[in-house]
Amino acid sequence: SDAKKKEMENSRLAYTKIVETVLLFGQFGLSLRGNDSDDDSCFKKFLKFRAKDVPELHWWLEKPGYKWLHHDIINELLQMLSTDVLNRFLSDIKAARYFSVIMDETADISRQEQVSISLRITTTDLETEEIFMGFCHTPNTKSETLFNILKDVFTRFHLPISNLRGQCYDGAAAMSGKSSGLQTRIKNVAPKALFVHCTAHSLNLVVQDSLRNIQIVNSFIGISKDLITYIRDSPKRVEAFKQIQQELQSWCMRVKSLKTIFANYEAIVMFLDECKTEKTCDSGKAEGLLKFLEGFEFYFLLALSIKILERVEILNCELQKKDLSINESHDMVKIMKDGISTMRDSGFDSLWEVAVKEAKKLDLNDPMLPRHRRAPKRLKTANAHVFKDPESYYKKIYLVTVDQLLFSLNERFQSETMDFLNNCENFIIGNDADLASIVEFYDDDLDIDRLELHRDMFIDMIKAKDLKVTNLKDAVNVLKNDKAMVDCVSELVSLVKLILTIPSSTCTAERSFSALRRLKTYLNSTMLQQRMNSIAILHVHREIAEKIDIDKLLNDFISKNKNRRSTFSMLNE
Structure with missing residues (x-):
């Protein structure tokens, strides 16, 4: 009848508003549940607020009977929304054909181990993309468990x-x-999956070594x-001292704290006094710190550390x-x-001059040699080196x-992968x-005859155009700006895409951990894995989520069972 129609x-109109609200909450990582029941949830309160401007939604919320607002239904909607987002990326991944994996793990607020999985591809325009694919809970961090998780992800998608042409992890034994x-x-x-130890992790290890x-x-x-x-x-x-209350975790970023100490040195000395x-x-602790x-x-080492860490931070x-x-x-x-x-060859003199000059202004102790300690006779093998003055002693510290x-x-930063x-x-x-060695490694990925021919053609073209190409980045920029050249040297472009597909760091995984900490908080720590993962995908890819066709998704939702089909109208596509 017309009334039923x-x-x-x-x-359908009312439920469209509900699905849009679910999507909005997912995009911004907002909590959907309340403290005790769904009736007390932020989601229900927000729907009632929207109902003031949407009569159909108000009617839907007030009418008796089932309203499809149970948390299991909301989980289903979140799953469908996140799957829609991932399907958009999967079409790009399959079009690129080759991909690399980026993995890292962390513990969430409820002390569950979460593995972040991202894929890196190179598009036909020679642009690289790193795509967060979601979190997977792991009972442990053994390599066998992580391998099974990765195989399951590839099977699902x-x-x-x-x-697989590349893999990037940190330096943990289970990973590398x-x-x-x-x-x-x-x-x-997958013998062609080149392993890369995350360069950002490697740099942190370099600083820790130093x-x-x-x-x-x-x-x-x-x-x-x-x-x-x-x-x-x-x-x-x-x-x-508000300016020095931060204590940053990464060694590379500690330079900010050291700079604050350096800039407020006189005030800190007075404060400790x-x-x-x-x-x-x-x-007693203040007196001990003041003595240092x-x-x-201490002042010299502070200046030296800043001089080194400034470069590392960049x-x-x-x-x-x-x-x-x-x-x-x-x-x-x-x-x-x-x-x-x-800096090693010519940086000490200027550092020493500034340190001595500023130390005098701050009325610090004069530089002096450490007290000479005579080694026991049983350990004495040769005469210990004696420094002629404090400057030579501090120069040795600088050089070491x-x-x-x-x-x-x-x-x-040396590895077989990098040599290749x-x-x-x-x-x-x-x-x-x-x-x-290149053709032997990539085997059927490349044609050796065409590859060499196309490389020679590429070199001839850049010489004819008087272009300077000294590294891979220059070559990529030339190809990006000349589509005709890309078509002419397609086999060389294939090699370039294979190299660009290999990731250099796990920073995409680290960024996903930041999203995880925003989503799974102390007050939202009981969220189950399925909902958390769906919200994480919508939150990380919120710009892509804006493009979801709600009408099409709602048609899929309605068509799943007879009860829904008798309640909601289907929109003709």
């Missing part, structure tokens, strides 16, 4: 693991172990941490870019190594610290390269 149309780690298990089934392996510098870092903690632990002291006279249990700060050694920010290729990241590391080598940094950079990719880059830009 009208009722079904009104029901109908992605052949044989098309050469005997039974995840990267080895994957290579057993600062922790030198006892005097390691002690300085510990004292700096104690100073920040001492001030931060008391509301009164925080109020006095006042604190030591107070009759509190912390006065009044010494020239590189660290660059390595976190999503569109960065592994070759570009190592080029940046090389530039940094060259800069630090120059910088040398350790350079050594760690060389050690941490450098060989590929040399081939692309026309330098001497081992073409046989």
Whole structure:
């Protein structure tokens, strides 16, 4: 009847508003449930608020009977919405054919291990994309468990693991172990999946090597941490020094805290001098910290650490870019190594001059040699080195610290994968390269005859146009700006896309962890895995979620059972 038809149309309009609200809550990571029941939830309250402007929704919420607002139905809608978002990405992934995986794990607020999985592809326009595919709960972090999770994800998304061309993880043994780690298990089934140790993690390890392996510098870092903690632990002291209350977790980012200490050095000394006279249990700690700060050694090490970490921080920010290729990241590391080598040879004199001058202004102790300790006769093998003056002693500290940094950079950023990719880059830009190893590795991915011909054609074209190509990035920029050239050298473009597909860092996974902390909070810690994962996908990809066709999705929802079909009208597509 016409009345029934009208009722079904009104029901559909009302439920459309409900689905739009579910999508909005998912995009912004808002809580859907209440404390005790669904009736008390933010979601229900928001629907009642919207009903003031939508008569059909008001009628739907007030009418007796089933309203399709149970949390299981909401979970179903969230699942459908997130699947719609992922399907948009899956079409791009399958069009690109080859892909790489980025994985990392963390514990959420309820102490459950969550594995973040992202895929990296290169589009036909030679643009790279890193796509967050969701979280998976894991009972443990054994390599076998993680491998099974990854296989299940590829099966669910109908992605052949044989098309996997890269894998990027941190340095944990379960991930990067050469005997039974995840990267080895994957290579057993996908031999062309090159493993990359996350460059951002590697850089953090470089800094830790440099600062922790030198006892005097390691002690300085510990004292700096104690100073920040001492001030931060008391509301009164925080109020006095708001600028130094932050204690950042990453070693690379600690330079911000050190700079704050450096800029407020005189005020901190005065503050500690006042604190030591107070009759509190912390006065002894203040006196101990003051003793260190009044010494020239602490001030010099502070200036040295800032000088080193400033450079590392710049590189660290660059390595976190999503569109960065592994070759570009190592080029940046090389530039940094060259800069630090120059700093090693000519940077001490200026640092020493500034440190001595500023120490006098702050009325700190004069630089002096450490007290000479005579070794026991049973351990004495040779005469210990004696420094002629304090400057030579501090120069030795400077050189040892910088040398350790350079050594760690060389050690941490060398790998078989990088050697292979450098060989590929040399081939692309026309330098001497081992073409046989490239073709042998990629096998049926490339045609050796066409590849060499297309590379030669590419070199001829850039020479004819008087273009300068010295690295992979230059070659990519030339190809991006000339679509006709891309069509002419398609086999070379295939090699370029394979290289660009290999990720350089796990920063996309780290960003997903930030989203997880926004979604699963202390007050929202009982959220189950399915809902959390669906909301995470909608939240991370909220711009893509805006493009979801609600009418089409609602048709799919209604068509699932007879009861829905008799309640809601179907919209003709």
